[in-house]
Amino acid sequence: MVLKGKSVFGGIAIGRLAVYKKKDTQVKRIKIADKKAEIERFVSARETAKEQLARLYEKALKEVGEVNAMIFEVHQMMLDDMDYNESISNMIQTQEVNAEFAVASASDNFSKMFAAMEDEYMKERAADVKDISNRVISILQGTVDGTAIGEEPVILLADDLAPSETVQLDKSKVLSFVTQYGSTNSHTAILARTMNIPALIGIDLNNADEMNGKWGIVDGYHGTLYVDPDIETLSKYEKMKEEEEHKKRLLLELKGKENVTLDGRKIHLYANIGSVADVANVLANDADGIGLFRSEFLYLESQNYPTEEAQFAAYKTVAENMAGKKVIIRTLDIGADKQVDYFDMEKEENPAMGYRAIRICLDRKEIFKTQLRAIYRASYYGTISIMFPMIISVKEVKQIKEMIAEVKAELDEEGLPYKDVETGIMIETPAAVLISDLLAKEVDFFSIGTNDLTQYTLAIDRQNPKLDDIYDAHHEAILRMLKIVVDNGHKEGCWVGICGELGADTTLTETFLKMGFDELSVSPSMVLKVRDKIRNLNLSERDV
Amino acid sequence: MKEFKYIIKDKEGIHARPAGLLVKAAAVFPCTVTICKGEKEVDAKRIFGVMGLGAKCGEEITIKADGEKEEEAIKELSKFLEENL
Numbered sequence: 177m178v179l180k181g182k183s184v185f186g187g188i189a190i191g192r193l194a195v196y197k198k199k200d201t202q203v204k205r206i207k208i209a210d211k212k213a214e215i216e217r218f219v220s221a222r223e224t225a226k227e228q229l230a231r232l233y234e235k236a237l238k239e240v241g242e243v244n245a246m247i248f249e250v251h252q253m254m255l256d257d258m259d260y261n262e263s264i265s266n267m268i269q270t271q272e273v274n275a276e277f278a279v280a281s282a283s284d285n286f287s288k289m290f291a292a293m294e295d296e297y298m299k300e301r302a303a304d305v306k307d308i309s310n311r312v313i314s315i316l317q318g319t320v321d322g323t324a325i326g327e328e329p330v331i332l333l334a335d336d337l338a339p340s341e342t343v344q345l346d347k348s349k350v351l352s353f354v355t356q357y358g359s360t361n362s363h364t365a366i367l368a369r370t371m372n373i374p375a376l377i378g379i380d381l382n383n384a385d386e387m388n389g390k391w392g393i394v395d396g397y398h399g400t401l402y403v404d405p406d407i408e409t410l411s412k413y414e415k416m417k418e419e420e421e422h423k424k425r426l427l428l429e430l431k432g433k434e435n436v437t438l439d440g441r442k443i444h445l446y447a448n449i450g451s452v453a454d455v456a457n458v459l460a461n462d463a464d465g466i467g468l469f470r471s472e473f474l475y476l477e478s479q480n481y482p483t484e485e486a487q488f489a490a491y492k493t494v495a496e497n498m499a500g501k502k503v504i505i506r507t508l509d510i511g512a513d514k515q516v517d518y519f520d521m522e523k524e525e526n527p528a529m530g531y532r533a534i535r536i537c538l539d540r541k542e543i544f545k546t547q548l549r550a551i552y553r554a555s556y557y558g559t560i561s562i563m564f565p566m567i568i569s570v571k572e573v574k575q576i577k578e579m580i581a582e583v584k585a586e587l588d589e590e591g592l593p594y595k596d597v598e599t600g601i602m603i604e605t606p607a608a609v610l611i612s613d614l615l616a617k618e619v620d621f622f623s624i625g626t627n628d629l630t631q632y633t634l635a636i637d638r639q640n641p642k643l644d645d646i647y648d649a650h651h652e653a654i655l656r657m658l659k660i661v662v663d664n665g666h667k668e669g670c671w672v673g674i675c676g677e678l679g680a681d682t683t684l685t686e687t688f689l690k691m692g693f694d695e696l697s698v699s700p701s702m703v704l705k706v707r708d709k710i711r712n713l714n715l716s717e718r719d720v
Numbered sequence: 721m722k723e724f725k726y727i728i729k730d731k732e733g734i735h736a737r738p739a740g741l742l743v744k745a746a747a748v749f750p751c752t753v754t755i756c757k758g759e760k761e762v763d764a765k766r767i768f769g770v771m772g773l774g775a776k777c778g779e780e781i782t783i784k785a786d787g788e789k790e791e792e793a794i795k796e797l798s799k800f801l802e803e804n805l
Contacts, residue, residue, distance in 0.1 A: 249740055250767070253740050253743055254767055258766050260768060289768070290772075293774050294774065295733070298735075298774050301736060304736070
């Protein structure tokens, strides 16, 4: 079977197909009549969970050794913990609720206990509590375990994946993403580019269950998915894949080389990341720094507002791992397509133009302040810059600067160390472009977020796949805007960069250099490709 | 009741794995076994409690055993701590 869709990232993947089933964590509170029977239901589900864990332990013991397998034994012991069990049976007894609800409540309480601990290691144990509890709940509900990803890396088939789902995936087990919905600029697409793996959208997955477990080939160059391919096709693609890897090795030879054109024009080439783990990829691809650290992943990954300590630890780790290289942290940018439950945001008709990013931060200052404090504290451990998303006015920048002054005064008073932090703003609204001369007087740098800027300038919703065909990233209006921003920035001594997807578009690299851009920040996997392009350009050659 | 003090030497402290082993070691004795760190006192047979202590390297804990076979419990657990933590 051959299915056609649209490619969001090139490359070839060959492997088994696996369907991603959304985990139904919706637990309803139901009043029950027979308390004794309900407790028995829980006990029997718990025993089944322990049997599953015992099997996992045996499997892990053979494959990864005793030390690593031990976690499954610890999980079994957690299920036997008397405090945990008493809390569940008490709840069923006294409140007459269903077992699912009682387990979910105990899970919440015990995971909160761990999350509140000071020790970073213990904080993460909150995930273990949720893990064992979800296992019991799945058994009670009779649903299959969520991800369906086993030990072997797979081609993942899904309707669409939310950012909160993709962050929880074991990415070393994913060869490719294939989704039915989503657009070329959706988060799954961006993630695929970060991971440097092929991804397809718009593939008809209505019969996905029949494909589950079969062999598949993803052709990220032609937007094609082959299910159960014949030997000929398979060998053809295996050959292509080999050639591709050869090319990748060649690119690796560019590591350690400067980003300089044949006629000596240099530019900074940074990488975009979305989590602490991505730093490894940044270093492996030899980027000069991190041009966009999307801090919202910290918020998407947790069940509640991340604490100052948790954020501080994450920023500090990144700053330290980058060993003095620049790390530009973008403050919280949620809203629009990135929603977080605990923010309790009202549903909006038009979220892309709604309550999001800096608008939330300047309204709910306590959230913003926690983040600013964490970033300033981490600045002591490396070279951190900070930038603010969705700016439309000078007034916003002034408000932000007041808050920064407050934060610094607090840290001074508490005797906590911090360094000078370069401040900049994202230019991603047409308003910011047009007043970039005024904004430049307030900050040290501009970074253009081309994805949002294009969506707002062309009035095209980037989540709407129907509009992908008219979404022209090279639109003359966008190119003119880029030039306005570079010129206005330079007049006031700001450096100017691009951190949107467009920055990695090698058909425009020459244009960007000619416009005078100082920096490009791209997916880690694109760094060497852009470097190769830069090193083969000669800007002094006359245009033909 | 018998008790003894111990200073954690494992650089990761009582993390999940040794906590699991400790609970297993304590569970075989009929007497009550508790662990104290500062003000906190937890049941050594309950893993969430033991992990919840958050005992780190260099910190002192006190193991108390009370009831049947308390002496053997103290002896076994002291050996366990020396070997594992």
